[in-house]
Amino acid sequence: MNFEMVRVIAAREMSTKLRDRGFIISSVVMLVLVALGIILPALFLNDDDHPKYRLAVAGQTASQVGEVAKSGGEAAIRLEEEREKADDEADEQDVPLLTRSVGTGVPAADVTLVEADSADAAIALVRSDDADAALVEKSDGMVEIVGNNDIEGDLSRLVAAAFQTYQTQGMLELGGMTPDQIAELQDVGTPSERLLEGGAENEGVAMVLALAFAFLFYFTALTFGITISQSVVEEKQSRVIEILVAATPVRVLLAGKVLGNAALALGQVALLLAIGLAAASATGQSVATTLLLDSGGWFLLFFALGFIMLSCVWAAAGALAARQEDLQATTMPLQIVLIAPFLAGVYITDPGTALKVLSYVPFTSPLSMPRRLLIDDAAWWEALISLGIIAVTGLLLIAFAARLYEGSLLRTSTKTSLATAWKREKQSV
Numbered sequence: 001m002n003f004e005m006v007r008v009i010a011a012r013e014m015s016t017k018l019r020d021r022g023f024i025i026s027s028v029v030m031l032v033l034v035a036l037g038i039i040l041p042a043l044f045l046n047d048d049d050h051p052k053y054r055l056a057v058a059g060q061t062a063s064q065v066g067e068v069a070k071s072g073g074e075a076a077i078r079l080e081e082e083r084e085k086a087d088d089e090a091d092e093q094d095v096p097l098l099t100r101s102v103g104t105g106v107p108a109a110d111v112t113l114v115e116a117d118s119a120d121a122a123i124a125l126v127r128s129d130d131a132d133a134a135l136v137e138k139s140d141g142m143v144e145i146v147g148n149n150d151i152e153g154d155l156s157r158l159v160a161a162a163f164q165t166y167q168t169q170g171m172l173e174l175g176g177m178t179p180d181q182i183a184e185l186q187d188v189g190t191p192s193e194r195l196l197e198g199g200a201e202n203e204g205v206a207m208v209l210a211l212a213f214a215f216l217f218y219f220t221a222l223t224f225g226i227t228i229s230q231s232v233v234e235e236k237q238s239r240v241i242e243i244l245v246a247a248t249p250v251r252v253l254l255a256g257k258v259l260g261n262a263a264l265a266l267g268q269v270a271l272l273l274a275i276g277l278a279a280a281s282a283t284g285q286s287v288a289t290t291l292l293l294d295s296g297g298w299f300l301l302f303f304a305l306g307f308i309m310l311s312c313v314w315a316a317a318g319a320l321a322a323r324q325e326d327l328q329a330t331t332m333p334l335q336i337v338l339i340a341p342f343l344a345g346v347y348i349t350d351p352g353t354a355l356k357v358l359s360y361v362p363f364t365s366p367l368s369m370p371r372r373l374l375i376d377d378a379a380w381w382e383a384l385i386s387l388g389i390i391a392v393t394g395l396l397l398i399a400f401a402a403r404l405y406e407g408s409l410l411r412t413s414t415k416t417s418l419a420t421a422w423k424r425e426k427q428s429v
Contacts, residue, residue, distance in 0.1 A: 056133070067163035229327055313400075320416045
């Protein structure tokens with residue numbers, strides 16, 4: 001195969017698409033919708049300038065650390081307000097050690113302490129949603145932050161900084177520090193964290209991302225696939241295809257058309273993921289950011305192979321049609337093939353046999369395997385096996401579609417049947 005000709009045809013497909021005003025407008029609209037879909041909920045859920053937390057504390061050390069966190073959060077709020085008002089460095093003489101030592105790294109947060117008689121009582125407040133988290137003492141003298149299904153990042157950082165400051169102040173008050181104490185001062189630990197219902201929020205975010213991946217794959221594969229079919233029919237109706245075939249082998253035309261559209265589709269999806277990642281990071285949605293970083297690359301791989309697997313069949317469906325009106329009939333089987341995995345990705349989400357089987361079926365694995373990776377239900381080698389199955393299936397479909405494409409491309413007078421295209425009989429125009 002002449003790869004230089006494939007490159008030229010692919011570049012022609014891409015440049016034609018990039019000059020299409022409808023494609024540009026739809027791409028911009030999708031980018032804006034993705035960004036707004038992530039940013040707006042964060043804005044509505046965090047409409048206060050500074051977050052407010054209720055921290056249950058149990059035990060003397062926990063209470064003292066909580067007081068340091070409370071005063072540090074309040075001082076950070078004051079410092080932030082003073083800097084905004086004066087647009088300059090605030091006078092830090094009246095700012096606690098916590099904020100002076102860490103500076104803007106201390107979150108500006110309003111912490112309300114809820115005293116509890118025991119660690120169990122503090123944890124009960126968390127379970128009943130009367131506290132956002134609990135700070136309790138452990139047997140080794142350290143403290144532990146206990147959350148229900150998540151611990152807010154600002155609250156976690158504030159308590160960690162408060163504990164370090166509390167430890168440091170205690171050592172300094174002792175005076176006459178020994179070398180061991182100095183070493184201990186330089187390596188102050190941070191509170192451990194524990195969730196009562198670990199992974200609940202992660203599971204919810206993973207569900208939303210899995211649905212977003214499913215919609216993105218379905219929408220992009222459908223719109224670009226129909227575009228491929230329409231461009232083939234347009235070339236047949238205008239008789240341009242006869243000139244192209246006279247100068248270029250049919251399979252080279254097919255390869256260039258598929259690769260050009262695949263590159264555009266993959267670029268569009270990658271840009272959408274990048275916008276989503278940037279929006280999630282900018283709004284402090286750490287769970288979504290982490291999951292996107294962990295699974296975004298896998299989704300792009302599955303999307304690329306899945307799209308190429310289907311693209312040749314879309315081109316063949318377009319070649320079977322003689323007019324635009326014929327496309328509804330020739331592309332309907334492909335639309336059904338796409339809607340089936342989309343529905344499966346929407347309704348089959350819980351870990352189990354069904355999801356595992358779907359993650360290895362070529363037409364559903366581009367949606368189901370990323371879902372399993374999101375919820376840590378699959379290992380990396382399982383994803384590679386699934387990608388291999390898609391690649392093998394894609395090669396078979398490409399060979400099948402290429403034969404149909406060759407057997408029907410120059411039949412411009414009427415719609416071509418599958419049997420006629422497969423036989424590749426002498427074509428009449």
